[in-house]
Amino acid sequence: MPELVTIAEQLLAPVPGGTGRYTRELLRAMAETAPAGWELSSVVSRSGDPEAARVPGVRGPRVLPLPRRALIASWERGLPLWPGGDSVHAMTPLAPPAKRGRGLVVTVHDTVPWTHPETLTPRGVSWHRRAISRAARHADALVVPTAAVAADLAQHLRISVDTQVVGEGVTLDLLTEPDPAVVERLQLPDRYVLAIGTVEPRKGYEHLVRAMAEPTAPDVALLIVGRPGWGDVDIARIAAECGADRVRLLESVSDAELAALFRNAIALAAPSLAEGFGLPVVEAMALGVPVVHSDAPALVEVAGGAGVTVPRADPVALATALRSVADDPAHRAALVAAGIRRAADFTWTQAAHAVWRMHLDIRSRTHR
Structure with missing residues (x-):
C-alpha cells in the first residue's frame, strides 16, 4: 500500500x-x-x-x-x-x-x-x-x-x-452557529472591527490601529486576534500613542470563539503589507462579514472584487473604507452578498x- x-x-x-x-x-x-x-x-x-x-x-x-x-x-x-x-x-x-x-x-x-x-x-x-x-x-x-x-x-x-x-x-467548525454562552464569555463590544493574524510587522496592525484613531474612522472598537510573533509590535503602545482608546488584543481563541467573533463583527480588516493567501478574508466572507483589505496582490486575488481595497500602509484610506462599511447599510449588504458568493469558490x-x-x-x- x-x-x-x-x-x-x-x-x-x-x-x-x-x-x-x-x-x-x-x-x-x-x-x-x-x-x-x-x-x-x-x-x-x-x-x-x-x-x-x-x-x-x-x-x-x-x-x-x-x-x-x-x-x-x-x-x-x-x-x-x-x-x-x-x-x-x-x-x-x-x-x-x-x-x-x-x-x-x-x-x-x-x-x-x-x-x-x-x-x-x-x-x-x-x-x-x-x-x-x-x-x-x-x-x-x-x-x-x-x-x-x-x-x-x-x-x-x-x-x-x-x-x-x-x-x-473555510474551517467547517466556523460555520456552526456559536453557543450564546461563548458569546457572553467573550464580552464583546456592541460594534467592532475584527482583525486576525499573528502580531508581527507584515500584518500591518500599526496602520490599522492608527486608522482607528483617524477622525474619519467609524465609532467602533477594534479587536485583534493573534499571538505575538517576532518584531515587538506593541499594540497597546501604538494605541496609546495615537489615541485609539478602544483596541483589544485576544492572543488565543478556540474555533467556537472565533466563529462568535466573526459573526458579531461589522467588518474584517486585513491591512497586511504582504500575504500569500489571507485565510481570514475567505472565512469572513463565508460568514457574511464585509472585508476591507489592503492592495497586497494575493489579497486582491483572493477577495476577487468582493471586498473593499485600500492602499497598503495608509491609515487615512483604511479609516475611510471602514467607515463606509460600518455606516452604509446598502454598501454593507452588497459586500456581504458578494463575499458569500466568492467564499464558495474555496x-x-x-x-x-x-x-x-x-x-x-x-x-x-x-x-x-
Whole structure:
C-alpha cells in the first residue's frame, strides 16, 4: 500500500499562525479524500508534544529522531534522512532532500523573504530563501496558494519544477452557529472591527490601529486576534500613542470563539503589507462579514472584487473604507452578498483533491 507522509512540524511551532491552521485543515481534508489503497501519515521532529500534531484520520504523528533545529540543519545540508513513505508532502518549505523514486511536493506560502524581507528576521529570510530555492530545483512540484505567489516566485527564482496553485478553504467548525454562552464569555463590544493574524510587522496592525484613531474612522472598537510573533509590535503602545482608546488584543481563541467573533463583527480588516493567501478574508466572507483589505496582490486575488481595497500602509484610506462599511447599510449588504458568493469558490476538500492529484501524477510518472 503506498504511503503519503506529510511534514506536520508547523503544528508544534510556538506560534503556529496561519500555516499551522493551514496544516491542520488540509490534513483533515486529505484524510477524508484519500484515494483507495493509499495511507496518509504525518511526522514531526523530536520537539514539543506530538499530541499537538495529531489529526483524526491521519496515522501518527511519527516522531523523527532529531529535534527541530537539528532536523532543519540536516535537511539543509542534504543528509538523506528520508521521513518514510512513497511520497512526501511538506506543508511549509521545511522538507527533506529529494530522493530518487520517491515523490516530493513542497508548499511555498508566500514570497515575503524576497519582497518584504524587512518584515521577517534576518535569519528567517536567509533560511526561507535557501529552502525554497532548493525545492524549486529539486522537488517534484511546488504548491502555492495564489497565482500572485506563483508569478512573484518566478520573478525571484529559476524554477525547474511544476508549480500548482492550490487555494485554501473555510474551517467547517466556523460555520456552526456559536453557543450564546461563548458569546457572553467573550464580552464583546456592541460594534467592532475584527482583525486576525499573528502580531508581527507584515500584518500591518500599526496602520490599522492608527486608522482607528483617524477622525474619519467609524465609532467602533477594534479587536485583534493573534499571538505575538517576532518584531515587538506593541499594540497597546501604538494605541496609546495615537489615541485609539478602544483596541483589544485576544492572543488565543478556540474555533467556537472565533466563529462568535466573526459573526458579531461589522467588518474584517486585513491591512497586511504582504500575504500569500489571507485565510481570514475567505472565512469572513463565508460568514457574511464585509472585508476591507489592503492592495497586497494575493489579497486582491483572493477577495476577487468582493471586498473593499485600500492602499497598503495608509491609515487615512483604511479609516475611510471602514467607515463606509460600518455606516452604509446598502454598501454593507452588497459586500456581504458578494463575499458569500466568492467564499464558495474555496474549500479544503477542493484543496485536498488537488494535492492528492499531484502525488498520484508523480507516482504514475516514477513507476512507468
